[in-house]
Amino acid sequence: MTVIDVRGATVRYDKRDVLHGVGLTVAEGEAVALLGANGSGKSTLVKALLGLVPLSSGQALLFGRPTRSFRNRSWIGYVPQRLGIGGGVPATVSEVVSAGRLARRRIPFPATAEDRRIVADSLASVGLADRAAEPVAALSGGQQQRVLIARALATRPKLLVMDEPTSGVDAANQELFAKLLAERLAEGCAVLIVMHELGPLADIIDRAVVLSDGHVTHDGPLPTPRGADGDHPHGVLPDDNPWSGA
Numbered sequence: 428m429t430v431i432d433v434r435g436a437t438v439r440y441d442k443r444d445v446l447h448g449v450g451l452t453v454a455e456g457e458a459v460a461l462l463g464a465n466g467s468g469k470s471t472l473v474k475a476l477l478g479l480v481p482l483s484s485g486q487a488l489l490f491g492r493p494t495r496s497f498r499n500r501s502w503i504g505y506v507p508q509r510l511g512i513g514g515g516v517p518a519t520v521s522e523v524v525s526a527g528r529l530a531r532r533r534i535p536f537p538a539t540a541e542d543r544r545i546v547a548d549s550l551a552s553v554g555l556a557d558r559a560a561e562p563v564a565a566l567s568g569g570q571q572q573r574v575l576i577a578r579a580l581a582t583r584p585k586l587l588v589m590d591e592p593t594s595g596v597d598a599a600n601q602e603l604f605a606k607l608l609a610e611r612l613a614e615g616c617a618v619l620i621v622m623h624e625l626g627p628l629a630d631i632i633d634r635a636v637v638l639s640d641g642h643v644t645h646d647g648p649l650p651t652p653r654g655a656d657g658d659h660p661h662g663v664l665p666d667d668n669p670w671s672g673a
């Protein structure tokens with residue numbers, strides 16, 4: 428099943444097109460990396476796909492339905508680009524992850540035992556079970572990022588859309604994250620992940636789509652970045668048009 432199907436997507440900000448007729452597909456159980464230099468349009472494409480910014484032309488389908496009429500929000504786990512959870516938010520770690528269950532609940536019904544179990548499991552899966560009761564503002568930046576990953580996992584999604592989810596996350600926790608994603612993929616979850624540094628995630632990626640100035644310049648196997656060390660072909664990807672020699 429095609430989970431994401433974007434066709435001819437154009438997005439305009441302030442009278443300037445930042446996406447030019449972009450296409451993107453992701454199938455059930457497939458992991459696609461969205462790559463490209465700063466400002467190439469990756470976050471804009473993700474937001475357009477989710478209906479957070481309007482398309483000026485083209486269309487975006489989620490599970491075969493136009494994004495604007497797609498109602499099963501609980502099928503989607505979204506990790507936005509890192510902004511920090513915010514020092515002013517007086518929520519605990521557990522409360523932030525619980526927000527991932529809201530789309531599954533009939534508000535104002537209270538959390539069920541299953542909600543609580545899934546929140547605890549999600550926190551454990553990112554190695555933060557022992558921090559559940561702490562204010563989220565007391566966690567480090569990388570730990571807060573893992574809380575946002577746990578929140579997305581807590582929705583038990585059929586599609587995970589993640590915008591640089593491992594930015595600021597250390598190597599050991601990136602390995603843990605790669606294992607988690609491999610489990611979700613095996614269950615049929617589709618994954619779209621915006622990344623600069625592939626690291627351990629390179630092993631679970633099926634396909635890469637590269638954006639350059641709002642155009643798709645590659646859609647296929649993970650390309651090898653220019654100047655990469657042969658032993659570590661998907662180590663650190665530089666920001667300045669890394670794919671031009673691929």
Ligand SMILES: Nc1ncnc2c1ncn2[C@@H]1O[C@H](COP(=O)(O)OP(=O)(O)OP(=O)(O)O)[C@@H](O)[C@H]1O
Binds near residue numbers: 463467469472
């Ligand atoms: N809200 C906005 N208003 C106007 N222009 C915007 C807005 N958001 C993004 N842009 C512009 O759109 C272009 C694409 O930005 P986008 O954030 O999609 O790039 P990106 O590939 O995700 O970059 P990065 O790797 O730095 O996160 C950039 O030129 C950016 O300045």
